[in-house]
Amino acid sequence: xxxxxxxxxxxxxxxxxxxxxxxxxxxxxxxxxxxxxxxxxxxxxxxxxxxxxxxxxxxxxxxxxxxxxxxxxxxxxxxxxxxxxxxxxxxxxxxxxxxxxxxxxxxxxxxxxxxxxxxxxxxxxxxxxxxxxxxxxxxxxxxxxxxxxxxxxxxxxxxxxxxxxxxxxxxxxxxxxxxxxxxxxxxxxxxxxxxxxxxxxxxxxxxxxxxxxxx
Amino acid sequence: xxxxxxxxxxxxxxxxxxxxxxxxxxxxxxxxxxxxxxxxxxxxxxxxxxxxxxxxxxxxxxxxxxxxxxxxxxxxxxxxxxxxxxxxxxxxxxxxxxxxxxxxxxxxxxxxxxxxxxxxxxxxxxxxxxxxxxxxxxxxxxx
Numbered sequence: 001x002x003x004x005x006x007x008x009x010x011x012x013x014x015x016x017x018x019x020x021x022x023x024x025x026x027x028x029x030x031x032x033x034x035x036x037x038x039x040x041x042x043x044x045x046x047x048x049x050x051x052x053x054x055x056x057x058x059x060x061x062x063x064x065x066x067x068x069x070x071x072x073x074x075x076x077x078x079x080x081x082x083x084x085x086x087x088x089x090x091x092x093x094x095x096x097x098x099x100x101x102x103x104x105x106x107x108x109x110x111x112x113x114x115x116x117x118x119x120x121x122x123x124x125x126x127x128x129x130x131x132x133x134x135x136x137x138x139x140x141x142x143x144x145x146x147x148x149x150x151x152x153x154x155x156x157x158x159x160x161x162x163x164x165x166x167x168x169x170x171x172x173x174x175x176x177x178x179x180x181x182x183x184x185x186x187x188x189x190x191x192x193x194x195x196x197x198x199x200x201x202x203x204x205x206x207x208x209x210x211x212x213x214x215x
Numbered sequence: 216x217x218x219x220x221x222x223x224x225x226x227x228x229x230x231x232x233x234x235x236x237x238x239x240x241x242x243x244x245x246x247x248x249x250x251x252x253x254x255x256x257x258x259x260x261x262x263x264x265x266x267x268x269x270x271x272x273x274x275x276x277x278x279x280x281x282x283x284x285x286x287x288x289x290x291x292x293x294x295x296x297x298x299x300x301x302x303x304x305x306x307x308x309x310x311x312x313x314x315x316x317x318x319x320x321x322x323x324x325x326x327x328x329x330x331x332x333x334x335x336x337x338x339x340x341x342x343x344x345x346x347x348x349x350x351x352x353x354x355x356x357x358x
Binding site: 186188189 | 247248249250288313314315316317318319344347
């Protein structure tokens with residue numbers, strides 16, 4: 001015996017279920033779209049979306065600063081402002097250690113490690129003043145050049161330009177210092193280098209440095 | 216090395232092109248911590264809504280000689296679908312390329328694409344540029 005099936009009723013029930021499901025899904029999608037629009041309005045507003053000032057802290061007994069960042073260069077010039085406070089003052093009672101350079105900021109040259117080819121600003125507390133140096137590794141050889149002296153508790157302007165054969169260091173209104181560049185590739189990753197205390201000796205107390213990158 | 220890279224790129228290009236369901240031209244504007252960048256992409260979308268292509272974008276600088284490109288960024292882009300529906304799709308976006316002819320850059324991001332019509336979609340992309348979040352607005356023109 002053949003059972004009689006009401007196809008019309010079955011079709012109607014299924015279509016109701018599908019329609020209800022789709023409506024909820026659609027509302028979810030529209031809500032997501034509105035959230036994204038809100039994000040876009042925020043980010044495309046005239047105000048800068050982020051404050052680029054970063055505070056780096058080198059803890060007592062450490063070399064590396066916190067936070068730890070991984071960033072590559074995207075321009076020929078590394079430009080930033082940096083501010084030191086009284087935590088940059090230290091006394092090791094040994095001139096050879098006191099003249100050891102602490103690193104501020106710079107970059108590794110094309111696909112190189114810091115001790116192969118790199119350029120950085122370095123600093124030391126020496127003769128009761130904060131001295132800034134150009135500090136480079138050129139094909140594994142270390143080179144240093146004095147650039148100038150800066151004051152504590154104010155932002156100082158730093159520029160490090162990557163040229164074909166040299167690095168050019170600029171500090172505030174001091175005369176630019178050029179240092180020879182090593183032989184590396186041309187296209188690759190140029191990782192930025194962040195504050196580091198030492199040399200051999202770790203930070204004798206917490207050292208705080210504010211860095212404001214300028215893009 | 217360079218010729219190998221070109222051959223690999225061409226192989227990828229032709230495989231993607233052969234499987235492409237749609238070709239899309241995508242004008243784009245991106246706000247980064249370093250300022251706005253303008254440019255466009257050409258993407259090939261497969262049946263499973265993966266898309267591959269190339270892009271070029273640059274900042275614009277006003278000088279005495281006129282408008283000049285600043286920090287141009289070009290390379291390849293991939294969109295991998297994370298969630299799909301009729302109107303709104305979510306993608307993982309990855310761009311890799313060269314900035315200023317020297318600097319290798321990889322920029323991951325998340326993208327939401329909203330379908331307006333059969334030939335037009337708009338999308339919002341948040342990605343990471345220079346360790347800060349960036350936002351892009353894209354208009355997909357589908358051929």
